[in-house]
Amino acid sequence: MIEVVWFKRDLRVEDHAALSAARAPVLCLYVVEPGYWRGEDTSPRQWRFTRAALADLRTALARIGLPLVLRTGDAVAVLADLHARHGIRALHSHQETSNLWTYARDRAVARFCRAHAIPWAEHRQSGVFRALASRDRWAARFAAQMAGPILPAPRGLVPADEPEGAIPDQPRAWNPDDGLLRPQPAGRAAALGLLESFLSGRGADYRRGMSSPLTAARACSRLSPHLALGSISMREALQRVQAAQRDIAAMDPRARPIPLGAAQSLASRLHWHCHFIQKLESEPELETRAAHPAAEAARRPTAPDDPALRAWAEGRSGLPFLDACMRSLVATGWLNFRMRAMxxxxASYHLALDWRASGLVLARLFTDYEPGIHWPQVQMxxxxxxxxxxxxxxxxxxxLDQDPEGAFIARWIPELAHLPPALRHMPWRGDGARGYPPPMLDVAAAMRAARERLSAIRRSAGFAEAAARVYDRHGSRQRRHGQDDPMGDRARAAQRAARDRRQLSLDL
Ligand SMILES: Cc1cc2nc3c(=O)[nH]c(=O)nc-3n(C[C@H](O)[C@H](O)[C@H](O)COP(=O)(O)OP(=O)(O)OC[C@H]3O[C@@H](n4cnc5c(N)ncnc54)[C@H](O)[C@@H]3O)c2cc1C
Structure with a gap:
């Protein structure tokens, strides 16, 4: 009989509760699942990063005497085969909050385990809680989970006798040229390197630099794909940032490698990471269904080959800054938060496209695709x-705010590089630019129309009551970092909905 440790979005050996709980003989398993990789939200760039992280995990496991057994196929079929040949005494994994496909797969695995009386221990690996009855006091639970000890890589585990298997080049037939020019390095050393370089100086300009795509790629931590695949645990990352906060606070301000505020802001975002994933954990349907029923009713489905969607996705909208952001995302697999939001x-407001269609395009383009952050953010x-x-x-x-000289535009849209800065932003004010399309919409008119559509939704009967229910389930109870909001109630949510209605004219 063997114990199986099933690696999923936790490709590391340190702070790995499932690996630490397993008893010999241990079989460390990763299943490359073609069914998952056929999903519309997956892409070759995500696989490239996963593949490199798997190679890194294989090396890390070898150091503690354990092979990484890799199988391609359906997870239940792989487990059934192992059970038939070895007998599985126990299955260990981390809880996974990914997409609807992995949710269905996990239910199938649970059925298989029940049918064969195999105990499946699913360990919590972050500040996301299964079957959470209420968001009240979530922040306190998050803090307690994060304060736990970081588990060292286990030593002396005897491996099960099973051939390793190669990491496939591709989990399904794909066009290998996905346009990615600058893949991010994967693996634990890369993740720790980013964290250390951020805390020892690179993060000095975090707060100022995170908003502009000119500075954000360097100023931000760039931890996102590592956290998405778990090559470093959230607890290890957060505890390292908290230790840095204490060290920095004790220093003479002039000697600080980065301002205290930069470390605080990073810690807050690590908290947001789990806060967002908790939404999808509590309501997996958010991947496909709008949180608010009135927004759901107003959706107009968009086909994948919709011409406006494609022009937006390929950076051919004729709006230079938007196109520069999309082209840079196609080339690098990353975009800063503000530009993702923009x-x-x-896509959703000006072009009135279905958020699901544009969200799928972005999911495929992001190396760091994390369904639990992505879909709630797309909806938001x-x-x-x-x-x-x-x-x-x-x-x-x-x-004009984030790229006043038009340098980012010039970098990603060479057709506009010869123009003076003001015209790079609005080439239609000059003679246009050869090879670059005219704008596909009138920005002011599109924003007006979007505000009217939104107002109609927000004036619809029962809007505030339904919003209060959404707030009950998903809303942040925080007033300040680390504190629950004792007034997190329905009345407050209804007030907030009313206030938001008044803020619809917001012009960012
Ligand atoms: C439409 C949209 C889609 C997004 N999709 C994803 C996604 O698929 N995967 C993903 O990791 N992030 C996503 N984000 C959040 C955010 O943009 C990225 O986490 C961030 O840009 C990654 O860069 P970084 O690691 O340098 O971030 P940093 O600013 O250095 O932040 C550190 C970490 O905190 C977390 N974080 C930062 N901002 C947020 C946020 N607003 N919400 C939740 N967690 C946050 C991430 O794990 C990030 O790696 C999305 C944002 C928007 C607006």
Whole structure:
């Protein structure tokens, strides 16, 4: 009989509760699942990163005397085969909050385990809680989970006798040229390197630099794909940032490698990471259904080959700053938060596209695709939650604010590089630019129409009551970092919905 440790989005050996709980003989398993990789939200760039992280995990496991057994196929079939040949005494894994496909797969695995009387221990690996009855006091539970000890890589485990198997080049037939010019390095050393370089100086300009795509790629931590695949645990990352906060606070301000505020902001975002994933854990349907029923009823489905969707996705909208952001995302697999919010908002508000269609495009383009952050954020930036202030970004104003000289535009849209800065943002004010399309919409008119659509949704009968229910289930109870909001009640949510209605004219 063997014990199986099933690796999923936890590709590491340190702080790995499932690996630490397993008893010999141990079989460390990763299943490359073609069914998952056929999903519309997956892409070759995500696989490239996963593949490199698996190679790194294989090396790390070898150091503690354990082979990584890799199998391609259906998880239940792989487990059934192992059970038939070895007998599985126990299955260990981390709880996974991923997409609807993995949710269905986990239910199938649970059925298989029950049918064969195999105990499946699913360990919590972050501040996301299964079967959470209420959001009240979530922040306190998160803090307690994060304060736990970091488990060392286990030593002396005897491996089960099973051939390793190669990591496939591709989990399904794909066009290998996905346009990615600058893949992010994967693996634990890369993740720790990013964290250390951020805390020892690179993060000095975090707060100022995170908003502009000119500075954000360097100023931000860039931890996202590592956290999404778990090559470093959230607890280890957060505890390292908290230790740095204490060290920095004790230093003479002039000697600080980064401002205390930068470390605090990073810690807050690590908290948000789990706060968002908790939404999908509590309501997996948010991947496909709007949180607020009125927003759901107003959705107009968008086909994948919709011409406006494709022009937006390929950076051919004729709105230079928007196109520069999309082209840079296609080339690098990453975009800073503000620009992610802007490109999503333009798709949903200005172009009136279904958030699911544009969200799928972005999911495939992001190396760091994390369903639990992605879908709630996509909904939030599309006005679909009913509890967040709608932010209808103006892509021309954003360009002028975040890229005043038009340098980012010139970098990603060479057709416009010869123009003076003001015309790079608005080439239609000059003679245009050869090879670059005219704008596909009138920004002011599109924003006006979007505000009217939103207002109609927010005036619909029962809007505030439904918003209060969304807030009950998903809303942040925080007033300040680390504190629960004792007034997190329905009345407060209804007040918030009413206030948000008044803020619809927001022009960002
Ligand atoms: C429409 C949209 C889709 C998004 N999709 C994803 C996604 O698929 N995967 C993903 O990791 N992030 C997503 N984000 C959140 C955010 O943009 C990225 O986490 C961030 O840009 C990653 O860069 P970084 O690691 O340098 O972030 P940093 O600013 O250095 O933050 C550190 C970490 O905190 C977390 N974090 C930061 N901002 C947020 C946020 N607003 N909400 C939740 N967690 C946050 C991430 O894990 C991030 O790696 C999305 C945002 C929007 C608006």
């Amino acid at each position: 490109v999503q908002a333009v 930036q599309s006005g679909a939650t009913g509890i967040n202030t709608p932010r209808i970004y103006n892509p021309v104003k954003q360009g």
